[in-house]
Amino acid sequence: MRLLIDVGNTSLKAVLWQNQEAQPANINNLPWQHITEVVYACVGKSELMAELLAQASTHGVPSFEANVTKQLGKLSCAYDQVGNLGIDRWLALIAGFTLYPDTPCIIVDAGTATTIDVLADNGVHLGGWILPGLDLMTTSLTQNTQRVFDDGTTPFEDKLGKNTPNGLKNGALVATIGAIERAKHHLVQNNCSQIPKIIFAGGYGALLQQQFTGSIFDSLLVMKGLNYWRDLSKNVQKV
Ligand SMILES: Nc1ncnc2c1ncn2[C@@H]1O[C@H](COP(=O)(O)OP(=O)(O)O)[C@@H](O)[C@H]1O
Numbered sequence: 001m002r003l004l005i006d007v008g009n010t011s012l013k014a015v016l017w018q019n020q021e022a023q024p025a026n027i028n029n030l031p032w033q034h035i036t037e038v039v040y041a042c043v044g045k046s047e048l049m050a051e052l053l054a055q056a057s058t059h060g061v062p063s064f065e066a067n068v069t070k071q072l073g074k075l076s077c078a079y080d081q082v083g084n085l086g087i088d089r090w091l092a093l094i095a096g097f098t099l100y101p102d103t104p105c106i107i108v109d110a111g112t113a114t115t116i117d118v119l120a121d122n123g124v125h126l127g128g129w130i131l132p133g134l135d136l137m138t139t140s141l142t143q144n145t146q147r148v149f150d151d152g153t154t155p156f157e158d159k160l161g162k163n164t165p166n167g168l169k170n171g172a173l174v175a176t177i178g179a180i181e182r183a184k185h186h187l188v189q190n191n192c193s194q195i196p197k198i199i200f201a202g203g204y205g206a207l208l209q210q211q212f213t214g215s216i217f218d219s220l221l222v223m224k225g226l227n228y229w230r231d232l233s234k235n236v237q238k239v
């Protein structure tokens, strides 16, 4: 059984992976005697991660931190400085490419930040964008203006705003939708004429998915990426 951990800027997520299935992990009471390895990714603050790694070490369980490489099998990274790409983005790309081979993908991880990554059908990562997440977009406005306010109940909708809270919330949503729409243009420019698979993950992934017919939400995308990364990088090391 593998313990998979994804440390984002808002929260640490952990699952236990066995027989191709994820089970919820209680990080306060982990079944160390059944865990064979820890595979983890960290873009956020890692005190809790450090504590879990110490526990793994005490129990003699090996830990592997996922990293970005220029190439992984047929997948390639758009960044020249590969170490600067968020590992959560790379893992989502690994999962997208593995789950939807030969398919152009737009991968949206909507958490603290919203990242949009564009993947050609041949595994070439064309690049992406980092936007403030929906909450950061709205709080940056409420905290830096005198008169823009949120009421805590107004939903995010793809509609024109007719009062301040829905102008604010809907503005954040349509800015995000617009960026995803624009990502399609970059696939077309790269001669990917096939309709792209749009894959959503993260805390706001389910909400955004509803805005795109035919798209999917996969709450385990980064976790699946961790698993594939571990399997693929083992194979690479053997060569
Ligand atoms: N149902 C939900 N569950 C968790 N987070 C949610 C949910 N709906 C919205 N969010 C928002 O998603 C963000 C957290 O998403 P997450 O993907 O866990 O972030 P991160 O990876 O940056 O830690 C927060 O801004 C939170 O308010």
Ligand SMILES: CC(C)(COP(=O)(O)O)[C@@H](O)C(=O)NCCC(=O)O
Binding pocket: 008, 009, 010, 043, 044, 084, 085, 086, 087, 088, 089, 109, 110, 111, 112, 113, 114, 115, 130, 133
């Ligand atoms: C963009 C991110 C902050 C997203 O993190 P999250 O919203 O999942 O907490 C993270 O992927 C990151 O720190 N990236 C490094 C910069 C880059 O990807 O270019």
Ligand SMILES: [K+]
Binding pocket: 109, 110, 111, 112, 113, 114, 115, 202
């Ligand atoms: K994110």
